[in-house]
Amino acid sequence: MKSPLRLGLAGLGTVGAEVARQIIEHQDMLAVQAGRPIVIAAVSARDPKKNRNVDLSAAAWVEDPVQLAMRPGIDAVVELMGGAKGAAYHLAQSTLSTGKPLITANKGMLAAHWNELFDMSARYSAPIMFEASVCGGIPVIKVLREGLSGNRITRIEGILNGTCNYILSTMDATGRSFADVLAEAQAKGYAEADPTLDVDGWDAAHKLTILGKLAFDASVTTEQIAVTGIRSITTADLKGAREDGMTIRLVARAEKAPHGLNLRVSPMHLPLEHPLAAVTGAMNAVTIKAEPVDVCTLIGPGAGAGPTASAVLADIIDIARKI
Amino acid sequence: MKSPLRLGLAGLGTVGAEVARQIIEHQDMLAVQAGRPIVIAAVSARDPKKNRNVDLSAAAWVEDPVQLAMRPGIDAVVELMGGAKGAAYHLAQSTLSTGKPLITANKGMLAAHWNELFDMSARYSAPIMFEASVCGGIPVIKVLREGLSGNRITRIEGILNGTCNYILSTMDATGRSFADVLAEAQAKGYAEADPTLDVDGWDAAHKLTILGKLAFDASVTTEQIAVTGIRSITTADLKGAREDGMTIRLVARAEKAPHGLNLRVSPMHLPLEHPLAAVTGAMNAVTIKAEPVDVCTLIGPGAGAGPTASAVLADIIDIARKI
Numbered sequence: 001m002k003s004p005l006r007l008g009l010a011g012l013g014t015v016g017a018e019v020a021r022q023i024i025e026h027q028d029m030l031a032v033q034a035g036r037p038i039v040i041a042a043v044s045a046r047d048p049k050k051n052r053n054v055d056l057s058a059a060a061w062v063e064d065p066v067q068l069a070m071r072p073g074i075d076a077v078v079e080l081m082g083g084a085k086g087a088a089y090h091l092a093q094s095t096l097s098t099g100k101p102l103i104t105a106n107k108g109m110l111a112a113h114w115n116e117l118f119d120m121s122a123r124y125s126a127p128i129m130f131e132a133s134v135c136g137g138i139p140v141i142k143v144l145r146e147g148l149s150g151n152r153i154t155r156i157e158g159i160l161n162g163t164c165n166y167i168l169s170t171m172d173a174t175g176r177s178f179a180d181v182l183a184e185a186q187a188k189g190y191a192e193a194d195p196t197l198d199v200d201g202w203d204a205a206h207k208l209t210i211l212g213k214l215a216f217d218a219s220v221t222t223e224q225i226a227v228t229g230i231r232s233i234t235t236a237d238l239k240g241a242r243e244d245g246m247t248i249r250l251v252a253r254a255e256k257a258p259h260g261l262n263l264r265v266s267p268m269h270l271p272l273e274h275p276l277a278a279v280t281g282a283m284n285a286v287t288i289k290a291e292p293v294d295v296c297t298l299i300g301p302g303a304g305a306g307p308t309a310s311a312v313l314a315d316i317i318d319i320a321r322k323i
Numbered sequence: 324m325k326s327p328l329r330l331g332l333a334g335l336g337t338v339g340a341e342v343a344r345q346i347i348e349h350q351d352m353l354a355v356q357a358g359r360p361i362v363i364a365a366v367s368a369r370d371p372k373k374n375r376n377v378d379l380s381a382a383a384w385v386e387d388p389v390q391l392a393m394r395p396g397i398d399a400v401v402e403l404m405g406g407a408k409g410a411a412y413h414l415a416q417s418t419l420s421t422g423k424p425l426i427t428a429n430k431g432m433l434a435a436h437w438n439e440l441f442d443m444s445a446r447y448s449a450p451i452m453f454e455a456s457v458c459g460g461i462p463v464i465k466v467l468r469e470g471l472s473g474n475r476i477t478r479i480e481g482i483l484n485g486t487c488n489y490i491l492s493t494m495d496a497t498g499r500s501f502a503d504v505l506a507e508a509q510a511k512g513y514a515e516a517d518p519t520l521d522v523d524g525w526d527a528a529h530k531l532t533i534l535g536k537l538a539f540d541a542s543v544t545t546e547q548i549a550v551t552g553i554r555s556i557t558t559a560d561l562k563g564a565r566e567d568g569m570t571i572r573l574v575a576r577a578e579k580a581p582h583g584l585n586l587r588v589s590p591m592h593l594p595l596e597h598p599l600a601a602v603t604g605a606m607n608a609v610t611i612k613a614e615p616v617d618v619c620t621l622i623g624p625g626a627g628a629g630p631t632a633s634a635v636l637a638d639i640i641d642i643a644r645k646i
């Protein structure tokens with residue numbers, strides 16, 4: 001068996017702690033999958049004393065996460081701190097500039113610094129892996145980059161925000177109002193105290209930006225997307241749709257047009273037999289239309305510690321197999 | 324740019340000709356995806372004179388396909404002849420034993436010779452790529468091998484046979500009999516003149532064997548699967564199911580049990596809100612339950628020249644990127 005892949009892990013929030021737990025508790029199975037042991041050699045997080053239900057005593061604690069990449073013996077860096085700027089961004093830069101692979105779930109950072117980070121990735125031959133940044137557990141980045149790599153994509157659309165989908169599908173099923181269901185989602189922790197990013201469509205727009213860059217053109221930006229959220233959807237709208245054999249979902253769509261791309265996030269009426277109409281609760285879904293494959297749909301959990309850890313682990317194993 | 328990947332292509336039926344057409348007509352786009360040109364250097368097929376709507380004049384014609392792998396300058400072999408034994412099997416052996424990657428859509432050959440071929444693959448460090456062997460355009464092999472590689476899979480189930488799904492969903496939608504819909508499917512070319520392999524569940528069982536080997540254990544064999552087909556399903560069954568809010572689908576399922584695996588292919592009642600219930604016509608779908616990702620579903624075209632070519636092209640590009 002090859003030598004271990006030694007990781008520097010930055011961020012031990014819900015996702016970071018789950019990734020650490022999976023790596024430590026399932027090390028034998030992961031070593032078989034990766035063809036070599038996967039080891040957390042160093043970690044960095046705000047509070048070293050917090051109980052995270054995972055034994056990290058074998059890892060070195062590093063005060064400044066930006067230093068992780070420069071430590072001797074670190075083969076790759078896993079960035080799970082979040083935040084588009086600050087420490088996460090500086091860690092990404094230091095990782096790539098030392099020629100080490102960067103594994104990140106940080107959608108905001110990628111959206112804000114895409115060109116710069118991928119230029120560095122190319123210059124220093126340091127891969128950026130970001131399966132966890134879009135649609136949680138659904139391996140849509142791998143499917144776009146590899147599984148459908150021989151296709152010309154003409155359209156990509158999906159339900160990219162679990163909070164909006166939970167609200168709309170609950171309103172549809174129960175007849176309760178937007179405000180009522182949102183308040184419940186906030187109480188249960190499915191929605192943020194400030195729900196703007198979710199319910200006004202911006203989270204879906206950020207994810208569509210990344211999918212659009214991969215599917216069509218790296219120059220796609222969030223600013224090009226026409227964004228409408230779901231605040232104005234009423235139970236009467238959903239009832240009317242249902243009478244016509246339809247439901248309403250917040251759909252993010254990027255589509256090839258005669259002159260460039262049509263990019264939008266908006267509530268859409270979908271026939272009940274449409275694959276996206278069957279996606280309820282906090283699930284995510286992505287439908288890809290392409291030649292020669294025609295249409296493929298992926299459905300799965302779009303958020304949460306377990307699904308996001310699944311995506312991070314797949315990226316780590318990919319790196320372990322390749323470098 | 325790196326040197327071209329030079330392919331030997333065996334078999335120019337519907338799928339083989341479509342793969343050749345895609346490689347020749349979209350060579351610039353494929354070269355960008357692969358990081359190097361992809362070239363069909365040699366082909367072998369029964370009738371060199373048949374019009375296949377593709378210009379293969381730049382490729383060498385080889386009488387005996389088994390010789391393709393041994394030709395100087397061939398980097399990888401694409402086997403699209405079909406047949407579990409005979410030329411396809413001998414070509415697979417000669418390809419792997421010369422240390423060259425084998426790309427195949429040949430489910431029957433893999434099912435019959437799995438251990439031997441993968442032993443050769445390991446001994447000669449020659450990868451076997453077989454995305455096109457199961458579920459056509461759905462990249463389920465890549466998702467199992469890579470996209471969900473950090474998971475412990477507990478269940479994999481799906482609609483793996485498009486002919487059965489077309490028959491059942493058409494019976495359900497129109498109230499027509501099994502015999503009537505089967506006759507129509509045969510007339511349209513969706514079903515074989517001898518439909519046994521499809522309607523008795525054996526095609527789904529062969530695919531489940533491959534998925535089960537990947538998801539659980541290479542020792543899974545078709546003989547271990549309890550197989551029931553759809554011949555006995557009546558319109559009254561479907562009507563009764565619908566009255567209970569259900570539909571009937573031929574479901575292939577492999578599930579971890581306290582002692583080994585439960586493996587079966589059989590018609591199942593599914594609630595209409597079940598993700599597999601929404602899969603109509605000749606589509607395929609696979610649902611994977613695993614820890615930590617929870618549940619992911621992939622839906623797409625399970626057969627046809629375009630979808631199968633998509634899978635073959637993805638494997639070719641993977642090889643071009645890696646070797």
